[in-house]
Amino acid sequence: MSDKPKLELSCPVPIGQYEQIVMAHGGGGRLMQQLLEKLVQPAFANPYLAERHDSAVFELGGSRFAFTTDSYVVKPLFFPGGDIGKLAICGTLNDLAMAGAKPLFLSVSLIIEEGLPTADLQRVLHSMAETARAAGVLIVTGDTKVVDRGKGDGLYVNTAGIGLIEHKLVIAPTSVQPGDAVLLSGDIGRHGIAIMAEREGLAFESAIESDCADLSGLVRGLLDAGIELHCLRDLTRGGLASALIEIAQTARVTVEISEARIPVREDVRGACEILGFDPLYVANEGRFAAFVPQEQAAGALDIMKRHPLGANAALLGRVGEDSKGIVTLQTALGTHRVLDLLSGEQLPRIC
Amino acid sequence: MSDKPKLELSCPVPIGQYEQIVMAHGGGGRLMQQLLEKLVQPAFANPYLAERHDSAVFELGGSRFAFTTDSYVVKPLFFPGGDIGKLAICGTLNDLAMAGAKPLFLSVSLIIEEGLPTADLQRVLHSMAETARAAGVLIVTGDTKVVDRGKGDGLYVNTAGIGLIEHKLVIAPTSVQPGDAVLLSGDIGRHGIAIMAEREGLAFESAIESDCADLSGLVRGLLDAGIELHCLRDLTRGGLASALIEIAQTARVTVEISEARIPVREDVRGACEILGFDPLYVANEGRFAAFVPQEQAAGALDIMKRHPLGANAALLGRVGEDSKGIVTLQTALGTHRVLDLLSGEQLPRIC
Numbered sequence: 001m002s003d004k005p006k007l008e009l010s011c012p013v014p015i016g017q018y019e020q021i022v023m024a025h026g027g028g029g030r031l032m033q034q035l036l037e038k039l040v041q042p043a044f045a046n047p048y049l050a051e052r053h054d055s056a057v058f059e060l061g062g063s064r065f066a067f068t069t070d071s072y073v074v075k076p077l078f079f080p081g082g083d084i085g086k087l088a089i090c091g092t093l094n095d096l097a098m099a100g101a102k103p104l105f106l107s108v109s110l111i112i113e114e115g116l117p118t119a120d121l122q123r124v125l126h127s128m129a130e131t132a133r134a135a136g137v138l139i140v141t142g143d144t145k146v147v148d149r150g151k152g153d154g155l156y157v158n159t160a161g162i163g164l165i166e167h168k169l170v171i172a173p174t175s176v177q178p179g180d181a182v183l184l185s186g187d188i189g190r191h192g193i194a195i196m197a198e199r200e201g202l203a204f205e206s207a208i209e210s211d212c213a214d215l216s217g218l219v220r221g222l223l224d225a226g227i228e229l230h231c232l233r234d235l236t237r238g239g240l241a242s243a244l245i246e247i248a249q250t251a252r253v254t255v256e257i258s259e260a261r262i263p264v265r266e267d268v269r270g271a272c273e274i275l276g277f278d279p280l281y282v283a284n285e286g287r288f289a290a291f292v293p294q295e296q297a298a299g300a301l302d303i304m305k306r307h308p309l310g311a312n313a314a315l316l317g318r319v320g321e322d323s324k325g326i327v328t329l330q331t332a333l334g335t336h337r338v339l340d341l342l343s344g345e346q347l348p349r350i351c
Numbered sequence: 352m353s354d355k356p357k358l359e360l361s362c363p364v365p366i367g368q369y370e371q372i373v374m375a376h377g378g379g380g381r382l383m384q385q386l387l388e389k390l391v392q393p394a395f396a397n398p399y400l401a402e403r404h405d406s407a408v409f410e411l412g413g414s415r416f417a418f419t420t421d422s423y424v425v426k427p428l429f430f431p432g433g434d435i436g437k438l439a440i441c442g443t444l445n446d447l448a449m450a451g452a453k454p455l456f457l458s459v460s461l462i463i464e465e466g467l468p469t470a471d472l473q474r475v476l477h478s479m480a481e482t483a484r485a486a487g488v489l490i491v492t493g494d495t496k497v498v499d500r501g502k503g504d505g506l507y508v509n510t511a512g513i514g515l516i517e518h519k520l521v522i523a524p525t526s527v528q529p530g531d532a533v534l535l536s537g538d539i540g541r542h543g544i545a546i547m548a549e550r551e552g553l554a555f556e557s558a559i560e561s562d563c564a565d566l567s568g569l570v571r572g573l574l575d576a577g578i579e580l581h582c583l584r585d586l587t588r589g590g591l592a593s594a595l596i597e598i599a600q601t602a603r604v605t606v607e608i609s610e611a612r613i614p615v616r617e618d619v620r621g622a623c624e625i626l627g628f629d630p631l632y633v634a635n636e637g638r639f640a641a642f643v644p645q646e647q648a649a650g651a652l653d654i655m656k657r658h659p660l661g662a663n664a665a666l667l668g669r670v671g672e673d674s675k676g677i678v679t680l681q682t683a684l685g686t687h688r689v690l691d692l693l694s695g696e697q698l699p700r701i702c
Contacts (some may be wrong), residue, residue, distance in 0.1 A: 021467045026497025027545035035495065039469075043476040044459070044483070056491035058456060060515065063412035069458035070494045071510050105409060106397070109512050111462070116372045118390075125394040140399035140407035143421045146387065147700065149604070151504040159457050160420050160511035164411065266465035326665025349498065 004034040007303040024344025028237025031343050033246075034082045052250050053172050054234065057165065062130075064165035066101035071158040075349040077120065079198040081190070083211030084157050085127035087285060087351060090214050091236070092161040093135050097216035097234040099191045100171040100223060100290065101163025105131060108159055109143040113152030124155060134248060136162070167223055173250035175230040181297035182255060183290040185218065186211065186303055186312040187263035188240050192282035192347050193271045206267045215287030222290070227300045231291040234284070236351055239278040239340045243289055244327045257317035257325045280329075281342055283350040291319065352676035370527040375695025378635075379588025382694050384597075403601050405446040405585065408516065415516035417452035419443060422509040426700040428471065432541070432560030435508050436478035438636060441565050442587070443512040444486050449583040449639065451522040451574060452514025454486060459510055460494040465501030475506060486565045488512070509539050518574055520631040521629055524532050524601035526581040531670040532648030533606060536569065536655055537562065537663040539591050542620045543633035549660035557618045564637030569658045573641070578651045584653040585635070587702055592631040592690045594640055595678045606678045607684060608668035631680075634701040642670065 024031040037067045041049055048056040055066035072088045082090075089106065096103040108128060112121065132139050169175075194210040196202065215234065222229060231251070240262070248255045264272075264279045272279045286309060292300045297315055304310030317330075327339040375382040392400055399407040406417035433441075440457065448456040459479060463472065483490050520526075532591060545561040547553065565587065573580060582602070584594045591613070599606045615623075615630045623630045640679045643651045648666055655661030668681075678690040 018469055019364065020469060021463050021465060021497060023465050023474065023497050023499065026463065026495055039473055039476055040495070042495065043473075043480040044490040044493075044627050046489050048456075048489060048493065049493075056456065056458075058491065060416075061384060061412055061414035063414075065411075065513075067456055067458065067513060068492050069460045069509065071460040071462050071496050071509055073462060073496045073498050104400075104411070105407065105418055105420065107407075109420045109509050109511075110421040111422050111424060111507055114372060114374050114376065118369055121372065122390055122394075125390055129394040138397050138399060139395040140397065140409065141419050142391065142395075142400075144377055144383065144391070145422050145424045145700075146372055146374050147504065147507075148374065150501065153498065153502040156462055156498075156507070158420065158422055158460050158509040158511075160460075162416075162418060162513065254388050299564070342637075349496075 016261035024277050027344030027348060029342040029344045033341065048320055049246050051172055055099040055101065057099055058263060059120065060315050064116055066096050066099040066163040066165060069158065069160035071156060072351060073156050073349050074351050075153060076194065076198055077124065077154050078279045079210055079329050080194045082205055082212035083124055083127050083157060085124035086131045087127050087212050088159045089131040090285060091160040091351065093214045093216050094234045096161050096163035097219040098234055099165065099283040100167060100169055100229060101165045101217065103135060103137045103161055103216055105140045106137055106159055106161045108143045110138050111156040111309035112146045113154050114146055114149045116154050131214065135216060149351060168230055169202055171229050171232055173231050173247045176247060176251035176291045176319055177230060178253060178321045179294050180230055182257060182316045182318060183292060183297065183300055183304065183316050184262065184316050185288050185310045188235065188263050188283040188284050188287055189264055189268040189272060189279040191285040195350055196275060196347055199309045202295045204267055204271055208267055208271065211284050211286035213309050215286060215288055216295060218304065218309050221303050221307055223302055225303050227296050229290060230294055232288055234288040236283050236285060237345055239281040239283055240289065242341055245339055245341055248327050249325045251317045252323040252325045254322050256320050256323045257327065259332050261314050262317050263312045263314050277346050281346055283347065285351065375582055378695030378699060379593055380541045380693040380695045383387055384692065400515050402523055404450060406450040406452065408450055414509050417447050417450040417514040417516060419446035420509065420511035421446065422507060423702060424507050424700050425546065425702050426504060427549055428475065428505050430561055431545045431558055433563035433606065434475055434476035435506060437482045438563050439508040439510045440479050441563050441636060443510040443656040443702065444506055444565045444567050445585045447512050447514035450516065450517045451518060451520055451570065451580060453569055454488045454514045455511055456491045456678045457483060457488055457512045458492045459490050462503060462507040463497045464505050465497055465500045467505050481563055482565065482669055486567060522583055524579050524582050524598045525672060527598060527642045528600035529604060529605055529670050529672045530645050531642045532645050533608060533667045533669060534648065534651055535665050535667050536639050538616050538618040539586065539635050539638055540623060540630040540633040541638040543701055544619050546701055555618055555622055557641055559618055559622065562635050562637035562659050566637060566660060569655065569660050572654050572658055573651055576654050578647050579644055582643060583639055585639045587634050587636060588696055590632040590634055590640065591640065596690055598690055599614060599678050600676045601685040603674040603676045604672060605671035605673050605675050606668065607671050608678065609681045610683050612664045612665050612667050618674060628697050629681055631697055632697055634698065
């Protein structure tokens with residue numbers, strides 16, 4: 001990570017004072033938030049972007065649609081539990097699912113570095129195709145660019161997706177209510193640790209595989225059961241902590257969670273300790289947080305636990321009454337601390 | 352251009368025999384066609400992709416939509432007549448327009464190389480915003496990634512777009528009919544020459560600016576006038592020749608055009624001669640070919656000529672009776688030659 005020391009300060013230099021883009025501007029933390037708030041959103045200002053959600057939602061011809069995009073620059077291209085192709089398809093399926101949409105159509109755009117082994121490209125394409133097929137979505141349009149050797153890193157992938165919203169809920173940060181239960185769909189930290197282990201050639205006692213997965217089936221299960229979902233957010237760059245902080249800030253609520261309830265596998269916790277990472281901020285690619293009415297929390301948790309991707313689901317806490325826009329963590333010691341956005345990502349190029 | 356000498360052969364090595372991706376695989380020519388036919392389409396096989404059109408068209412809830420994506424890796428980021436931001440917005444607007452769709456919503460995804468001057472990013476964002484505003488479309492969702500210094504080239508941009516189809520026509524290669532007139536919306540070659548001049552520091556007598564422009568208004572004019580458009584194609588990578596060859600191959604028709612009718616500005620022609628380029632294969636970013644019924648050709652040409660972007664529009668020729676899937680060019684000398692796809696692009700990273 002090439003962040004300059006000043007990025008470690010608790011009050012980072014605002015984007016206006018950075019004359020150049022640094023790695024942390026893409027890290028899902030405070031510097032990225034500043035980049036979006038100071039540069040991107042003022043330029044493109046419109047109510048859809050202002051929602052600050054994983055997908056844009058719009059109505060056309062009487063139907064509601066979700067639309068989303070992500071570029072993937074993960075390093076390395078292949079890692080335990082997945083590859084850039086599976087990641088790119090799942091990531092876009094998940095962003096659509098987080099708006100409560102049924103994913104329908106995807107686009108795939110490739111930026112290939114000259115010299116990429118054709119066999120690697122073929123492996124990634126097959127992984128994408130298989131993941132899309134399993135999810136019942138079609139890759140209907142695409143693009144291919146090749147850049148000179150030394151101007152890429154093997155392969156970057158962009159996916160965009162369109163989904164159909166077949167219910168009346170508004171699943172977005174703005175729907176979060178005081179009293180809502182905060183649920184987590186499974187144990188956290190596996191994706192980040194799997195990437196880090198592969199990148200650095202680390203071997204742990206047990207193999208830690210990425211949690212990379214398509215969450216749309218699990219979300220559909222909650223919707224089909226009539227759970228009145230208020231907000232969903234997948235826990236990618238910046239991890240659980242950053243996702244909850246963003247929602248708390250946007251919804252102007254206080255989110256109160258308990259550290260003891262957050263499922264982290266023992267091997268992941270051990271790896272985090274060795275590497276100096278806080279699992280709360282480690283990226284996941286198959287986990288999400290759900291805000292649901294308190295009275296439906298037990299039912300929702302039950303549905304999650306019956307799904308293979310939600311076996312370790314947990315009730316983390318609740319939304320408090322005040323409007324501070326913060327997340328408080330009750331630690332294992334019983335003390336409370338306010339979670340803060342990191343400047344950048346502990347692990348750059350995680351997705 | 353780093354193509355190996357073997358790429359100059361008239362019968363290039365098939366993709367299966369390339370163990371690595373080469374620049375020409377992204378060049379809009381024969382090697383790119385092989386990459387798509389041998390690797391991408393078999394992996395993702397579905398009827399939408401098989402249409403081989405700039406946008407995918409699908410029906411949902413009684414409405415027809417177009418969906419498209421492109422990544423932009425143009426070098427340099429800023430050039431006479433535009434920049435990567437304007438190019439990325441116009442490119443996606445144009446792909447939607449080529450399906451006869453009214454562009455509505457766009458996504459923007461950035462892959463920024465660490466070290467990009469913040470001022471450059473801001474300039475590109477403003478250019479995107481201005482182009483989108485002028486076209487009446489909203490940028491509703493996006494993504495930002497940062498890659499390490501030396502793993503990008505300043506900035507790569509992906510845009511995806513959704514448009515609404517408000518007519519009953521099927522504007523696609525498969526709708527092309529024998530007897531159709533082949534129209535060109537304006538003079539060709541400016542974008543490629545503008546990029547090349549900027550990249551190589553060449554100065555010509557007059558400044559040659561890119562033709563980069565949003566074509567959706569011009570297409571809407573044709574639709575509003577009741578022109579029964581059979582096929583539209585913008586003339587990007589590979590230029591006019593490659594676009595017509597692709598359509599001829601997909602529609603299994605012979606396209607007969609006359610060299611003398613193809614508008615090329617004198618300064619562009621001169622630059623092409625100096626640089627050794629054939630203007631027929633030079634990329635444009637604000638020009639398209641239209642296939643229309645013979646009896647509507649004069650009316651369509653008239654509408655084009657009244658639009659600022661179609662002032663130099665021309666009737667190039669017609670679709671013949673046989674099904675060879677080729678393009679024939681009547682040269683200025685009166686001879687005929689069959690146009691062939693180049694292996695790659697004369698100018699890599701043109702868009």
